[in-house]
Amino acid sequence: MGFELVAPRSPEEAFRLLEEGAGAASVLAGGTDLLFDLDRVTTAPRRVVSLRHLPWRGHAWQGDTLVVGSTEPLYELERDGSVAARLPGLHTAIRAVGSRALRHRATLGGNLARAAPASDLLPILLALDATVEIAGPAGTRRMELDRFLLASRTTALRPPELIRSVTVPAAPSVYLWQRVRPANDISQVGVAIAHPGPAVYRIAVGGIVPRPRRLPGAEAGLLSDPPPGPERVRAAEEAAREAPFPSDRRATEEHRRRVVRALVERGLVHLAGGAA
Amino acid sequence: MSGPDGSALVVNGRAHPIDGVPSHERLLDTLRGRLDLKGTKEGCRTGNCGACTVLVDGRSALSCLVLTHEVGDEPVTTIEGIAADPNGRRVQQAFLEEGALQCGYCTPGFVVALTGLLSESPGATAEELLTDLQGNLCRCTGYAAIVRAVRTLRAEGP
Known part of the structure; x- marks a missing residue:
């Protein structure tokens, strides 16, 4: 039940902490899904690496493309009128996730990395041709979401890699x-x-x-x-x-x-x- | 074991040292078990019922799904401190006037969540407030009076 909780201030430090904990380290973003598992001992990490101090929050439009930092809470997208106007399907899907209190903490990156088969966000991000930016010790790589998702609760992330951002082109x-x-x-x-x-x-x-x-x-x-x-x-x-x-x-x-x-x-x- | 940032947890304006709080402890358990703030209720412990809702930096959070050490320096407001917030007082008054409770177990969660909604969206209509209150469940199914309390609040204006 017990674990060490660490909150690195840089991606490099996060990679190192995850590599040291090889196999027994879990990544914590908003925690709304991970903590559910921790209580049921379906996951028993010795170390939990919190991403809350990483500089990956925020979202911005680059032309017609929305770039969302992986640790951005869903509510920040929900309350941005430009997301509702330019990505209405994504806005509806975000509103379908849990409750307002949950969306204040749950993150877009967490939803992708946890890859639940019943996720409300994965279908709309697939339809919108979203791309995942993956950061690791050797640098970053980009991958279409369709290739990123391998199976239920399984992604193409190779520890200690982390999702850095998600790119979503605007579309009706x-x-x-x-x-x-x-x-x-x-x-x-x-x-x-x-x-x-x-x-x-x-x-x-x-x-x-x-x-x-x-x-x-x-x-x-x-x-x-x-x-x-x-x-x-x-x-x-x-x-x-x-x-x-x-x-x-x-x-x-x-x-x-x-x-x-x-x-x-x-x-x-x-x-x-x-x-x- | 002390947490990574382990200093203090600020609850209802008071700082509490949390160096001795284990890394895996949830905010809900710290509030109830260590700080003796029993107004925050444990319902489902899975993020489904809203009974454990508190405000973290003014925004509603499910304290069963937050590690105490993850709160950092963001101030926490529980039902015990909600009357210090003018919106909190208005919500309490509306619930009182409409008798918006049966057994009362879900009430702190409803009051805290609604206080957070009023602060975040001062212009929200009663219907919008009710939609965003859907994360709070009342197992007595005493929703009619809660709906009346929300309508009363809106009838007063923002």
Whole structure:
């Protein structure tokens, strides 16, 4: 249960502390997910490396691209009107994470690094073609989010690497989710659609195994702008067919298929200017 | 074992030494177990119920999901100190007038969370406040009076 808590002031110091703790060190950002595990002894680190003093907070627009520091709390994005205006799908997804009190501390980098299969942020970031900037002792590297996510709770990070920032190009976008309870619950499925250019649609879904993913089959059938009714229906049916849904305590496979079909169609209507 | 920055935890305006607090201890347990501030309640201990809500630097936080040593020098406000905040007093008064509690276990969390919302978003409508209060659960399901208390607050204006 006990562990050593350290809060390095530079990335280099953080890498060193993580390397020393090889295999028995955990990274702490907002802590809203890690502390959940620590209480249940699913993780028993000997050392916890807090990122709170690293200079990676903040977010800024670089032209049409939002660059978010990995330790930026989700609430800072939620309260920025430019995020709601230029990345509406991301804004909706952020609002779907936990409660306001949780979003005051939970970070974007933490959500990516913890890579929960039911994350509300991963589908929309996949649809928006987000890129992850990874920092390590040898320098930084960039990776598309789709390559960064390997499996449930598994990423391409190689210890002692850390996420430094996440880059998200602005695009009309929408995120729709289904839950048993609207608040403080985990989504059974989440559907994200980005519409970055004429007749270009990127669809991603969460709440599936082993991780959220794009649905290229559903995307390929969307050739018109805006897609007419039959085209939307075909894309929605293809999405429901294509995604590998699990049955678990949150929902059955069949329920997830039906909901995803409905949400994909609803999302496309919304992006065409209709009501979501 | 002392924490990494281990100096003091400022709660309701008073500094408490935390050198002896273990690294893994949660803010919730420090408040209740060491500082005898029992107004902050332990509900689910998983970040789902909001009963343990406190303000950290004026913003709501789930004290069950915060390590005490991670608070650093940011001031903590618990239900015991909420009346020092004018918004806190208004929220308490509204809950009192509407009888917005049944067993009362969730009440400190609701009062603290709503105080934080009023400070962060002074212009929020009653509906917006209620949406952002969704992180607080009442197991008695006594929501009707809580909703009335929020509407009362808004009827008074910001």
